[in-house]
Amino acid sequence: MSLTGKTLNEEEFFYGHKACAGCGGSLAVRIALKVLGERAVAVLPAGCMSAVAFNFPQLCFGNNAMISTFAGTASMLTGVEAGLRAQGINDFQAVGFAGDGGTADIGIQALSGAIDRNDNILYICYDNEAYMNTGIQKSSLTPFGAKTTTTPAGENIRGNLRPKKNMFEITAAHGIAYAATASIGFLNDFMNKVEKASKIKGTKYIHVIAPCPTGWGTATDETIDFAKEIVDCGLWYLAEYENDEFILNYKPTEFTDVETYLRKQSRFAQLTDEDIQVVRESRDKKWERIQKNYKVK
Amino acid sequence: MSLTGKTLNEEEFFYGHKACAGCGGSLAVRIALKVLGERAVAVLPAGCMSAVAFNFPQLCFGNNAMISTFAGTASMLTGVEAGLRAQGINDFQAVGFAGDGGTADIGIQALSGAIDRNDNILYICYDNEAYMNTGIQKSSLTPFGAKTTTTPAGENIRGNLRPKKNMFEITAAHGIAYAATASIGFLNDFMNKVEKASKIKGTKYIHVIAPCPTGWGTATDETIDFAKEIVDCGLWYLAEYENDEFILNYKPTEFTDVETYLRKQSRFAQLTDEDIQVVRESRDKKWERIQKNYKVK
Amino acid sequence: MMVNIRWHGRGGQGAFTAARLLGAAYSSHENKYALAFPSFGPERRGAPIQAFTKLDTKPVVNRSEVDKADYIIFLDDTLFTEGILTELKQGGKVLLNTKQSFENPRVLTINADSIAAEILKQPITNTIMLGAFASVFDGINLDDIKEAIRLFMPKKLHEKNIAAVEQAATQINRGVLL
Amino acid sequence: MMVNIRWHGRGGQGAFTAARLLGAAYSSHENKYALAFPSFGPERRGAPIQAFTKLDTKPVVNRSEVDKADYIIFLDDTLFTEGILTELKQGGKVLLNTKQSFENPRVLTINADSIAAEILKQPITNTIMLGAFASVFDGINLDDIKEAIRLFMPKKLHEKNIAAVEQAATQINRGVLL
Amino acid sequence: MAKEFLSGNEAFAYGIRLARPQVISAYPITPQTIVVEKLSEMVEDSSLQAEFIHVESEHSALSCAIGASAVGARAFTATSSQGLLYMAECLTYAAGGRFPIVMMNANRSTALPWNIYGDQRDSLSLLDCGWIQAYAENAQESLDLALMSYYIAEHKKVSTPFMANLDGFVLTHTYEVVEVPEAKQADLFLKPYVTENKLDLSYPKNLAFSVGPDHNTAFKFKEHLGILRAKEAIDEAEHKFNEIFGRQYTGLTESYHADDADYIIITLGSIAGLVRETVDKYREKGEKVGLLRIRYMRPFPNEEIAAVARNAKAIGILEKDISFGNEGTVYTNVNSALQKAGLSIPSSNFIGGLGGRNISEHEIESIFEELKNEKSTVSFLGIGGGEE
Amino acid sequence: MAKEFLSGNEAFAYGIRLARPQVISAYPITPQTIVVEKLSEMVEDSSLQAEFIHVESEHSALSCAIGASAVGARAFTATSSQGLLYMAECLTYAAGGRFPIVMMNANRSTALPWNIYGDQRDSLSLLDCGWIQAYAENAQESLDLALMSYYIAEHKKVSTPFMANLDGFVLTHTYEVVEVPEAKQADLFLKPYVTENKLDLSYPKNLAFSVGPDHNTAFKFKEHLGILRAKEAIDEAEHKFNEIFGRQYTGLTESYHADDADYIIITLGSIAGLVRETVDKYREKGEKVGLLRIRYMRPFPNEEIAAVARNAKAIGILEKDISFGNEGTVYTNVNSALQKAGLSIPSSNFIGGLGGRNISEHEIESIFEELKNEKSTVSFLGIGGGEE
Amino acid sequence: MKPYLRDKVPTTLSEIPDHTAYEAGYLVTKNAGWRNIRPVINLEKCVGCLQCYLYCPDGVISKEENKVRLDYDFCKGCGICKKMCHFDAIQMEVEK
Amino acid sequence: MKPYLRDKVPTTLSEIPDHTAYEAGYLVTKNAGWRNIRPVINLEKCVGCLQCYLYCPDGVISKEENKVRLDYDFCKGCGICKKMCHFDAIQMEVEK
Ligand SMILES: Cc1ncc(C[n+]2csc(CCOP(=O)(O)OP(=O)(O)O)c2C)c(N)n1
Ligand SMILES: Cc1ncc(C[n+]2csc(CCOP(=O)(O)OP(=O)(O)O)c2C)c(N)n1
Ligand code: SF4
Ligand code: SF4
Ligand code: SF4
């Protein structure tokens, strides 16, 4: 039975936190914990989600939770999982929530190691496409063209010049037990992936797009809209990897215009029409490959 | 024109080192440098190849070379490349030589970052399938079933239980400019890949199997034989990744028996027939996928 | 004697920019010194935040947030409560962006939102409150503020902000008269 | 008085195992102490290496490699040069695995390779040289060595190695007579 | 010179731009980010010609800088707190390799508990790693240090990396008036980096090698000498700096009425300003108190400390740091200086500002009052002494 | 008890097995590897029930141990040199989180230059990070420390991680006779770990949180108290250890003829054996010399040092360490102890054994001879004094 | 368990825990001050579709009798709920 | 440039470099001591196919007049060259 607002656990486990109004990351964490329930043991590295939730004596997780070093999400999860198991406890879910920087940059060594060991953990990357907690710096998941404080836009350079690293396919190339992409614009899909993952033994990786109004330069009430639009315009996609196979979960019948998506966000304000054409083409190229290598469900 | 013993640079750049007699890694480094020539600027992390070559005042590289921290091969290469370029120097090749542990475990963060930036460097992983310099401990590239000092074989456990991480496909999933696998049993193929890589701009990764008689428990004169046999029995393969495409360079008409390959090495001495069947099946599964996803050249 | 100014706003409203412009404007003169700093830590959109400006005729060495201020300036009246008045020094004043009027003589008000809507065409009130402050506080004049705007804000914003600041200076005076 | 034994071999020949077995055998007795250690650093296959055993009747505290030894034992004669004799203490002896014979009374020889080939069926001479040493050095007897082999070597190797050690003990005696 | 209203971070970035680094690699961390953001803006607007590398961690940031320095490029990085700890291996590496990299460290508390505010536990806990360590008091000194740092680090006799420390937030994020020198003048002051400690395509080298027991001590001894000799290089740099820019600094320490004082506070970083003001108040009352500000923790100012302590009745060391299970690290170092000089005067340790806790003027007065007891104690401001 | 012929590494592994850790995570590095290899053998042969995690780096090794400790499991790791530096961030983290993890560190020189041999720069350069630091002299003490370490670290009043240091090679790789206690006895000595400092499924907790300026000092102060109180826990552990196993240790230091000595060498680690033998020789000649062996650098034995130094004419600190730009770190700490105690006696620093350089009996004698000059100097064995 | 507001704010040295460990979900401050606009639910129009409940990043909307209820102590006024409501049942009103 | 044996072994404090930087390819010791068997080339049989040259891990075989030459100072006696020679031109002989 697939999860919906009606069937979801009514308990809240992430509450009273100090995330920005309209924060997409906090929605991802909140919903995932509602799916996982009270026996989730959460590890969060330095990043917005830990910064807003663990300010003693304001402690905003209702379940067991701790902050890890920035690089250590996966390795601390490994320790948590092994430590509980070594004490004969088995009915829990070790879950990590890390930002894009904490996942794809400094945290990738530990994540890669955990996947390689096939540790029984669930790793959720909430991707807001930059280092947000420190004030919007480029990460390796910042998309092409985005302005950040370390990829400023000016006369000479129009923001970030590098494409976004594909963590989903990188974890898949590790032969991980389960990997998925998601977006908080498609919460039912996300919830069901979290639930599915929680039932698989071994390492699970879910990469969920979670817009950040502060870093993207958008209104606080548009967070969900952008999380939908990024999928609808084809710059993100909903997919799974399991048993050596890629599965595309959702294919928009026709893409909405990427230009519309980009132009509404101030991080992309400086892009020229040519830049936008580059984005469009790289999207199309990516979808060609998806078409070729992914099973469409 | 493809490189052979006849056409190869006659100069030696890696000489007088203290590697074990019959060391495969040292052959990989020696040959790659002969291809790259005197304008190669080499960075080697802690590991056998640096340990045997940089013992002041016995310095065994004829070209510019330095040791990096164990985790820092790729990031130091990035600095070397940027530093020379910032001084207006462009006719050089920044090349890294790192072991399997230094590449796939502690070094993967920096390697992933360099690929993501598409830094103009060549990274060569000589894979001897364990941490050899410290005395044969399991790395994430140690194959299933191998006995190491941290995966001992005894009554309860028969060596390493985890399969080998696929660094080649992981770097490919980064969308790297060029990646390739190789073996010192097929030197011409390796030489030509090194040469090809040196002419591509951006990040290049070559993963070369380099047997270690000491760690594998084999005779010093059998190094090349094993480097050939591992390809012939299908436990390793020669391939390239370029322009979003995988290419298989060589397909043995019929695989030689993996059992023969395994039984000759003392690291596999403890394997049961069932274990060997597991190896065989995982090989076949891998080749099914290669068949499906790789272009055969 | 040091003058302490405290700014209240929400993450994203530019309170600290105003604090900084004030410091820059004041210290542009010979033998005038200033420190300006935000309340430290990540600024979360929507979260109440503070910023500080300290003005003096000798170098300011005390870098700590001060409890008692000479002026407390609110960019947003939902942040204001009467209790704040206890955090004023004797003779200190609150400057408040509000549509409402207050009986308390220590609370000077201005409808910065309407100036912003009219001149800036955006709900941003930081420079407006700065202009209001300049006309209330003797130690600084409007020209210094305008110069700071020219020096520290992006060029395309100069004109409008200078206009807004000028407008504010007149309006707060009326506010005081209320 | 401390007795210093130095072992010479190549990476992979087991010199250090012999050094360690000797230390264990000696110190198994009341009031006998030993230290045993390899030449430090990674052992490269084929590379010449050394190992050390120090024996004494009080705890050994000096942990450093010694320049002058009471006994220098070679597992492989290609490593031996006459120059090594200057590294012996007065009265010290060299024990050498070789087919050759030496005139020098300070060099005791044994053809360990042939014993190894015959009994162990493998070219490993470390325990054989240990047996030879036991019969030359008064402070230890053959039984201690056998016991150490039983304690510290894998079970399947016990029988052959004990036989080899016994054989060595007789052969080196002949060597001395030469 | 132009007068600008800058934060400590910005001032430092301005100083770095004047020094013309060729490679910049840094990873974001509060409260360091602004310096890196400013530099990336300068690269974008072409006012600075440098390779700006977006690295994946601090270990990589410093590794990259080492790589750049190893080919003879001038390299810069910046970090703070967790980041400094995360690159600890590379700190020692850079120092042992004698690579004159400059790093700005925004002093910040270290986890656990997490805390982004300013204390000096990060840099002081890594005092032994072979870097020159300087501590700035205000934004002007930050800028000036940035420029001087390369002069000192790259000095032939020194060849040692340089860590410039700025108190997090209270200095890094606080705006004040700063004189910004002109590029032309700066070029008179600082020449391009020239070294033989590099991989060189026309004369190949092997770098960063191993050295066994026989010669290892020699390398370590030379490394030690290099940093000791920084003292001369600092004097030289400050002299030349004064000639060109008209601001004179005072070497490893700065004495403020310390020479004839009965009671001296020794401290470092931005809190010195408030202590100086407090000294003024006491002096007005006719009380002989003074301040000795440590500007450099490495090389350590043993002589300078002994010189002022010689006439004092008691000294107090105020620091934002604790070496758990003993006392503040600055205090330990100062005590050793006294001991070596044979000075047996009471010295007390005042540990304050941990995790950004404010140190008030009142507390500084209470330190002077406490010193009048002429005892040796260790206490935490706001908590007090030992266990009971 | 069984008598065995073991190396320091092996002895330590035997001690750890007796302590029944539940999670072991470690990354290989010379000269630590053997301890990890031994433990993996024990796990394989089921003589030890533990999760053995093959981690990808030392940062992960300690992160993993922290995770395990944070759910109340007993965790062990081991490292050395570069590895210790690479996990520096986690050291501070574990200490601040009060996780009583035990780590063995094989003391080894740190790069650059690379060198795998034993000196103490690795652990001493991270002295401030909040860990208890013990230094073993021989294999027996290594084993005993391994077992006692958990008792001390987990002690309710302590809750502090424990770093046991063994000199690389000369101790880790050197075989000697060791008495190995029986598991039954060990279980009498050490009980399972019970704590409230954990994520708990029946009483959920939030751990490893942030604390702002207001309360941060309180946490740091408690962390400091925890490690100070280790002193009592050490006494308690050693007393109980003696009761059960019949071997008595002597707390933070071990005095050998130091109490009435004119000239004392203070040192740490395995070199103490040779110093002890040298003391015997001098005493035979009727010369009043002594040895104070530091067993714990944190908590630091201030009182113990002052007590023996009170009657001495001069003391010499022999250490395998240099804090570049100043002096040896042990020396600095000892000097502070003297200064606080108001003892103004000459103290000299002898820096030796860097990068595994041998320290000979002759050199130890020359130290005693040098002390007779009753001056305060800093010198490098084999090289000599300062710059000139 | 849902984090909730507590009466006691630990402040003295003895109230502060010995470790960085404390009861989960311990709240001592509200977030109401973040708002300058507030969502107001028109229960007449609400059909209980739960979209607002699902998408509120702060989790302050709960199910109640087939409709929803809002906790103003922790609502930040982001406006997402209003946007997600297809039945126009939520209006954003300026805070007073 | 091929590393080669030097006469001078830096040993004194002043000979030791100030940095961890030194001339590339500076050799002061040989590897001949590693061998207990040595490859001997029969130039009669050698056809100059260069397989031994290519596969020697130590690079001690060089081309010479269409045949090959071996540097015994650095050969370790691993035996690979013998195995690679399809013309039986290399024999391993016991060292004396
Ligand atoms: C070793 C280390 N380096 C840097 C930091 C500083 N830091 C804390 S949070 C953060 C940004 C996190 O970015 P991301 O992982 O993308 O999560 P987000 O803040 O966007 O939620 C950084 C750089 C740190 N805590 N530790
Ligand atoms: C941070 C750090 N951890 C551990 C080590 C120890 N170390 C040096 S070499 C080595 C093994 C290298 O293994 P690999 O990378 O596979 O190369 P190989 O030795 O097999 O050539 C290790 C673990 C180190 N130098 N630095
Ligand atoms: S900065 Fe972005 S990710 Fe961070 S709390 Fe605010 S909205 Fe969420
Ligand atoms: S251990 Fe293996 S990899 Fe290392 S030098 Fe020897 S043969 Fe080569
Ligand atoms: S305004 Fe935002 S925080 Fe408030 S109830 Fe609506 S969605 Fe939740």
Ligand code: SF4
């Ligand atoms: S024996 Fe080995 S080292 Fe010697 S020449 Fe042949 S291949 Fe080279």
